[in-house]
Amino acid sequence: xxxxxxxxxxxxxxxxxxxxxxxxxxxxxxxxxxxxxxxxxxxxxxxxxxxxxxxxxxxxxxxxxxxxxxxxxxxxxxxxxxxxxxxxxxxxxxxxxxxxxxxxxxxxxxxxxxxxxxxxxxxxxxxxxxxxxxxxxxxxxxxxxxxxxxxxxxxxxxxxxxxxxxxxxxxxxxxxxxxxxxxxxxxxxxxxxxxxxxxxxxxxxxxxxxxxxxxxxxxxxxxxxxxxxxxxxxxxxxxxxxxxxxxxxxxxxxxxxxxxxxxxxxxxxxxxxxxxxxxxxxxxxxxxxxxxxxxxxxxxxxxxxxxxxxxxxxxxxxxxxxxxxxxxxxxxxxxxxxxxxxxxxxxxxxxxxxxxx
Ligand code: ATP
Ligand code: MG
Ligand code: MG
Numbered sequence: 001x002x003x004x005x006x007x008x009x010x011x012x013x014x015x016x017x018x019x020x021x022x023x024x025x026x027x028x029x030x031x032x033x034x035x036x037x038x039x040x041x042x043x044x045x046x047x048x049x050x051x052x053x054x055x056x057x058x059x060x061x062x063x064x065x066x067x068x069x070x071x072x073x074x075x076x077x078x079x080x081x082x083x084x085x086x087x088x089x090x091x092x093x094x095x096x097x098x099x100x101x102x103x104x105x106x107x108x109x110x111x112x113x114x115x116x117x118x119x120x121x122x123x124x125x126x127x128x129x130x131x132x133x134x135x136x137x138x139x140x141x142x143x144x145x146x147x148x149x150x151x152x153x154x155x156x157x158x159x160x161x162x163x164x165x166x167x168x169x170x171x172x173x174x175x176x177x178x179x180x181x182x183x184x185x186x187x188x189x190x191x192x193x194x195x196x197x198x199x200x201x202x203x204x205x206x207x208x209x210x211x212x213x214x215x216x217x218x219x220x221x222x223x224x225x226x227x228x229x230x231x232x233x234x235x236x237x238x239x240x241x242x243x244x245x246x247x248x249x250x251x252x253x254x255x256x257x258x259x260x261x262x263x264x265x266x267x268x269x270x271x272x273x274x275x276x277x278x279x280x281x282x283x284x285x286x287x288x289x290x291x292x293x294x295x296x297x298x299x300x301x302x303x304x305x306x307x308x309x310x311x312x313x314x315x316x317x318x319x320x321x322x323x324x325x326x327x328x329x330x331x332x333x334x335x336x337x338x339x340x341x342x343x344x345x346x347x348x349x350x351x352x353x354x355x356x357x
Contacts, residue, residue, distance in 0.1 A: 001024065001026060002020075002024075002025045002026065002047065002265075002269045003026045003028065003043065003045075003046040003047065004016070004020065004025055004026065004027045004028070004046070004047045004048075004049060004265060004268060004269070005028050005029075005030055005040065005042065005046060005047070005048045005049070005064055005067075006027060006028065006029040006030060006048075006049055006050065006051050007030060007032050007048070007049070007050035007051065007052065007055055007061060007064050007065065008029060008030070008031075008032060008033075008050060008051035008052045008055065009029035009030060009031040009032075009051075010029075010051060010052070010307075011305075011307040011309070011316070012051035012052075012244065012245050012261075013027070013029030013051045014029065014307070015245070015250075015253070015261050015305070016029070016049075016051065016245065016261045016264065016265065017029060018261070019259060019261035019262040019265060020261075020262075020265050023262065023265065023266075023271070025265050025269060027265070028040075029051070030060065030064065032055045032056070032058065032060055032061040032064070033055070033056065035056075035058055036058065036059075036060050037059055037060070038060055039059075039060075039063065040060070040063055040064070042063065042064075042067055044068075044069075045069075046067070046069060047069045047071060047268050047269060048064050048065070048067050048069055048070040048071065049070075049071055049072075049223065049244075049264070049268055050072075050076060050243075050244060051244055051245070052244070053076050053079060053080035053242070053243060053244070054076070054080045054125060054126065071222050071223060071268050072219070072221055072222060072223060072243055074219075075219050075221060075243050076243060078219070079241050079242070079243050080125055081124050081125050082122055082123075082124045082125070082127075082153050082240070083101055083124050083153055085240065085241060086099050086153060088215070088218070088219075089215070089238055089241075092214050092215065092218055094211045094214055094215060094238055095211075095235065095236065095237050095238065096237055096238040096239075097155045097156050097158050097230070097237055097238075097239065098114075098115060098155070098156040099153050099154060099155045099156070100114070100153065100154055101150075101153055101154075102121060102144060102148060102149055102150070102151075102152045102153060102154050103149060103150050104149055104150065106144060106149065106154070108136060108142075108143055108144055111136060111154050112136070112138045114156075115154065115155070115156040115157070116156060116157065117137065117138035117139060118135060118136070118137055118138075118157035119135070119136040119154050119155070119156065119157065120133060120134075120135055120136075120154070120155045120156075120157055121133065121134040121135070121136060121144065121145075121148055121152045121153070121154050121155075122134075122152060122153055122155060123148070123151060123152050124151055124152060124153060125151075129189055129190040129191075129314070129316075130186070130188055130189010130190055131189070133189060134148065134152070136154070158230045158232065158237060158239075159232070160230035160231060160232050160237075161230075161231050161232060161233065162183060162184075162230075162231050163183075163184045163185070163186060163228065163229065163230060163231070163239070164181045164182060164183055164184060164201060164204070164208070164228075164229050164231050164236070165181070165182050165184055165194075165226055165227060165228045165229060165246065165248040165249075166178055166179065166181050166182070166205075166208040166209065166212055166226070166227050166229070167179045167182070167224060167225070167226045167227075167245075167246055167248065167249035167252070167260050168209065168212045168213070168216065168224070168225060168226075168227075169223060169224045169225075169263045169264065169266075169267050169273060170213075170216040170217070170221050170222055170223070170225070170267065171222065171267050171270075171273050172222050172267070172270055174217065175273065176209070176212075176213050176216060176217075177263075177273060177274065177275045177276070178205075178208075178209050178212070178275075179196070179197075179249065179252055179256065179260070179276060179278075180196055180197030180198075180201070180202075180205060180278060181196065181197070181198070181201040181204055181205055181208055182194045182195070182196035182197075182248045182249070182251065183195045183196065183198055183201065183355070184228070184248050185348050185351050187344065187347065187348060190286075190288060190314065190316075191247050191248060191286055192285070192286055192288070192345075192348040193283065193284060193285050193286065193348045193349075193351065193352055194247075194248050194250070194251055194283070194284040195251075195281070195282070195283050195284075195324075195352065195355055196251050196255070196281070196282060197278055197281060198281075198355070203234070204231065204234070204236060207235075207236055208227065208229065208236055211227065211229075211236065211238065212225065212227045215227070215241060221243065222267055222268065223243075223244075223264045223267045223268055224244065224245050224246075224249070224260050224263055224264035224267065225241065225242065225243050225244070226241070226242040226244070226245075226246030226248060226249060227240075227241050227242075228240050228241075228242070228248070244264075245260045245261055245264050246260070247286065247316070247319075248284075250284050250305070250319050250321065251282035251283070251284040251321055252276065253303070253305065253321060254280075254282050254303050254321035254323060255278055255279055255280055255281065255282035255321070255323070256276040256277060256278055256279060257276060257277045257279060258274075258276040258277075259276075263276065280323050280324065280325055281323070281324040281325075282321050282322065282323055282324060283321070283322040283324055283330060283334075283352055284319055284320070284321050284322075285319065285320045285322070285337065285345075285348070285349075285352075286316055286318075286319050287306075287316070287317050287318035287319055287320065288314060288315065288316055288317070288344075289311060289312060289313045289314050289315055289317070290311065290317065290341065290342065291311055292306055292311075292317075292318070293340060295336075295340055296320055296337075296340075298336075299320075299322065299333045299336060299337075300329075300333075301322050301323040301324075301325065301329050301330075301333055302320050302321070302322050302333060303320070303321045303322075304318065304320055305318055305319050305320075305321070306318040320337075322334075324356070327356045327357075330352070330353075330356045331353065331356065334349050334352050334353050334356075337349055
């Protein structure tokens, strides 16, 4: 019997639990955001993981993070801070968008000289779904917010062709396996839809695997890690790394014989790992700030994952995985969604149709 405790009890923790069930892995997500003096019944053989990169320190979170089997314990802080994450990529010569730390001496003018007329400031920690970003635009004479100094990095705006990501796993013995590259569409900094696999991305697979292997090896990482990239021609540039299961890997719940959640658990528990078989191509549509709609279930190729969270504007509340056995099937389902989904979905749905036309 394996017990796996998860720092965090959001949808990723829930989906880890779900994946653990058929393997009799007892996954226990823990709410570490609400202060509590609770003591958990941790045992020496238990395993600890996290569904997020950062959490407030409390006696509860310390009980988990100080456990000898907190896997990748040394990694979270290093990747949660964009300064140390980008430094790591540079040290490993893994290509990433050009950047620098914004400190007391950074001049807006110098940033434009170095990186061009559009420069993206990103908070070092805490940003997600595009929150914690600030554009400097030379034409609009925008300036560095005073309280962002030493708390942010500046990045060159990348004029990418598209965004892709790769999810991979590394075992305790250093073996790495990967899912095929996923094509991602972000709108206003938030992931709207993913498509995988795509034969037109196959030639980039070795490049992506080499890059992520080098990161995971350097960190002696165990478990699933995701790497978000910009594709510029035939070259990948890392946007960011996530030391956990990842939204762009949700399609594997439907399309692969081992999904990313199970793969992560297998690696943590030292169970056998092999390259996941892809059963069929998938489209993943994120459900953001929309109410649950049972009409989605009438789509013959859809699987709904509803997180049971309060619906708020801009909040991820679920996702739909659509199998893509044929172009007709995708066209039919997306055609229905175009009628049911609000305005902000029209561009992402058109983007999906484009890929299948
Ligand atoms: P996530 O929810 O993925 O953790 P995040 O808030 O950490 O998001 P990033 O992934 O760094 O933020 O950026 C969000 C999106 O903003 C990217 O997916 C991309 O669309 C856009 N973006 C980020 N960096 C750049 C850049 N240097 N140039 C152009 N666009 C960028
Ligand atoms: Mg991020
Ligand atoms: Mg991102």
